[in-house]
Amino acid sequence: MIFSSYLPAWGTHWTKALGLVSAADSLNNFTIVICGPTASGKSALALAVADFFNGEIINGDSMQIYRELKVLTARSRDEETKTVTHHLYGELSIKEKCSAGAWLNLAVDAITDVRARGKLPIVCGGTGLYLKILMEGIAEVPDVPxxxxxxxxxxxxxxxxxxxxxxxxxxxxxxxxxxxxxxxxxxxxxxxxxxxxxxxxxxxxTKQPAGSPVEGQFVKIVLTPPRDELYQRINHRLDAMVSDGAVEEVADVLEKNLNPQLPAMKALGVPEFSRYLRGQIGLNEAIENVKSATRHFAKRQFTWFRNHMTADLVIEDFGGTKAAFSRVKALLGTLSVGS
CATH class of the missing domain: 1.10.20.140 (Histone, subunit A)
Known part of the structure; x- marks a missing residue:
């Protein structure tokens, strides 16, 4: 899940107001990966980078790909997707299964399309496995009936x-x-x-391919903010989600009578609010359960990125999107000069 939906909106072209010139043409062999735990500010940063460097954003989150879970997965606001083109957000119905391999195929097609139009691909998300197979390749395991x-x-x-x-x-x-x-x-x-x-x-x-199906170089930016502050953001965000209709969204999902083993049915908030809607627990208990589950999920993400992601840039504080962007801009400026 991504946090930008519940952050103040930055002006569409605020970065250009600094009098800086886009270096996108010098980064045409790069793919930017912005990742980290849920609620860490990935989407807001990706939006700023895309706005300045003439980029487009590609979803790297396993749940934001499902159309019917817009509020609960904190997908970007409509005005943000109109300003910068977004790919693979709300791409599939919750009735479908999206495996890591299926996502990889979609992501490679999206990256190829973005580059073909002279734009900079920016993959943004917190699903570590998806990002890993994008950058390293995926094991060719035979299909199972x-x-x-x-x-x-x-x-x-x-x-x-x-x-x-x-x-x-x-x-x-x-x-x-x-x-x-x-x-x-x-x-x-x-x-x-x-x-x-x-x-x-x-x-x-062990038969995993030696490299990524995407040509060029990946620039990996990992957000690892202080946990106490992150957990507070998670709690506040869930309250905002409830106000914005998260419970009603789950009610709509339940009306479809879907297979409970579908991936989307396990999204953070769906099991907890489902229990509330079935009369098994109260709303306040459901909300607290979602907050707790999300905090535990963020903790696992911290561990995964620490152990599996060698970053080109680690941002460890909540200094704000502008401060984070200035660090990313400096890094990409160095790469564009050297390319």
Whole structure:
């Protein structure tokens, strides 16, 4: 999720008011990646960079791709998407599944399109796996039959996470050792690969391509603000989301009677507000549960980016979008001079 929807809007061309000249033409072999935990200000920064460097923004968030979850995933405001072109936001229905591989194909097409029109591609999001496969490539794991996946979901439902985890530990102990009993989706994925191919998931992952499907150089900018301040932002943002119709958005989703295993049904806020709408808990409890889940999610994102992302620039404070942009501009200016 991205925070810009609940930040003050900067003027469309405020960066140009500084009297600076765009260096986009000198960055035509670069792809900018702006990432970090939820609510860290990624989208506002991406908007400023795109505005100044003649860029377009490509979604790197696994939930913002779903059309019906605009409020709950904090997608950018309509006026922002009119000012700077955005790609892969609200691209799919919540009835669809968007795997990492499917997103990669969409992202590569979007980057190619942006470059073909002489613009700078800026990938913005907090889904670490998506960003990793964009920059490094993805393992070519064979397709698993949908019927097998559905059978394994039913098996998980009948036996529970503990028993299913034990099953996986027998056929693929390496994968099982990396997963918790509650990580249903990945447990089923690992088990289904063994069942469908006769080989463990790790075998296929060792065949990962040596490089990115995107030509050129990636510039990685990671936002890692102080956790206490970030958690306060998360809490305030959720309150704003509720005022803007987040609960009603979930009510609309529930009316569709969708498969609860669809990815969008697990988006932050959907399970919690669903329990409220079904009369299982009160609204205040649901709100607090969403805040807590989001804070825990942000903590996991901090850990992921610390361990898996080697950044060209790390921004560790909440100095504001202008201050963050000035640092990014200086970095990109150096790269454009050297290119």
């Amino acid at each position: 949908e019927s097998l996946t559905e059978d394994l979901h039913q098996l998980y439902e009948r036996e529970g996470g503990v028993a299913f985890h034990k099953r996986l530990s027998i056929v693929d102990p390496e994968s099982a050792s990396k997963l918790t009993i509650s990580d249903r989706q990945r447990l089923i994925r690992a088990y289904s690969v063994v069942e469908a191919t006769g080989r463990k998931l790790g075998y296929w992952q």
